[in-house]
Amino acid sequence: MTRRRTGGTRDWRLLLSQTLSRNRLARGVARARAVLLWPEVVGPELARLTRARAQQGRVLFVEAQDSVLANFLTMQRHVFLDRLQAKLGDDSVGELRFAVGTWNHPEEVRPPEPLPPPDKARAAELVEHVPEGVRESALRAAEAITRARLWRERQGWDRCPVCGTPSRSLPCLPCHNLLKEAQVQQGARILARTPEAYSPLTQEIAESGAEAARFLALNTLSEQLEILALECVKEGGSGEYRVFLYTQAEIWLSLQLRKPRSLLTRTDWRELPERPRAVLSAGR
Incomplete structure (x- = not known):
């Protein structure tokens, strides 16, 4: 005979916190939160030029694209620290340190432009003297050639x-x-x-x-x-x-x-x- 559960539904956030604590993961997740929240703290423009690297103790280490930006962020660190603590809801991060870092930003990859429709008139000219037995295959090849040529022209x-x-x-x-x-x-x-x-x-x-x-x-x-x-x-x-x-x-x-x-x-x-x-x- 199975026993029925009694009491209300447990808060899933509390359950998750207890689970993480038992597995000693809570501290690592707390540190990851600061790193993940950094782009929201500085906004999209600075997020492209900076990267939160890691948190050690209560210090969050941030890399900047160049020394000028690193100096600017250092002078404004209290502003960004207040924003970060507000996002975290606690003071688990008490200091920000900035240094020049190097990393490759992923370039925006544009989908290739589709090939234009074939120039059927030009393709027909190309196969005008092709024997009848292979003309259909030659015409398909000629149409492919005209499509590639038109695409290249559109690329300048x-x-x-x-x-x-x-x-x-x-x-x-x-x-x-x-x-x-x-x-x-x-x-x-x-x-x-x-x-x-x-x-x-x-x-x-x-x-x-x-x-x-x-x-x-x-x-x-x-x-x-x-x-x-x-x-x-x-x-x-x-x-x-x-x-x-x-x-x-x-x-x-x-x-x-x-x-x-x-x-x-x-x-x-x-x-x-x-x-x-x-x-x-x-x-x-």
Whole structure:
């Protein structure tokens, strides 16, 4: 036969206190309370710059981010001590000591921005010449590529001057490596003389290689145009330097605008860099 309990419900706080006392944990919990209450005592701003480390006896040790803050808190320690004792409801902490400490504050981690929807029109262009049997798989891959490109653009990444892909480094790493290849550099030398060789070059080193060669050729031609423009000025705007400048400018425009030299118009010549354009205009 079980005995019925008599009397009212016992206060759970009293029960917890007795339990902790029996297990000799009450003193440790009391000390932990002061450490845990410290952020409430100093407020959110100072809580980011300080940390209650431990309590020894009636002394609470607090670390500050730098010596200036530690000195300020030391001068105001009575204010913070009164607040802490009010929070504790007792005087178990009778002194505050401040020192400079070092610790890493957890940085706020923002969730990654979701990928934007794919550019379906651009993805369809990318797989336009893909065989029908694998087009569906290629289209999914192309859509993934366009989503990644749009995401990078939204992060403010600049476009690679070679392939146009948004990238943190310019040129992007794949193009940086591609520009070093011997076939690409040889292709650049060919394009710097014969821009019409671009199309056959895509068959030899693929479109990405041809684009890298075009980039190198345009850089070389740009440097030559500046040098030739200066020489023309020294010669008074006439002579063989001007003829050579005109020829190199025509090649540069053909590559830059992706047009055969025979189809260049007077308006196209406005696309030349400023100094070569001014020299050639003055000679007309």
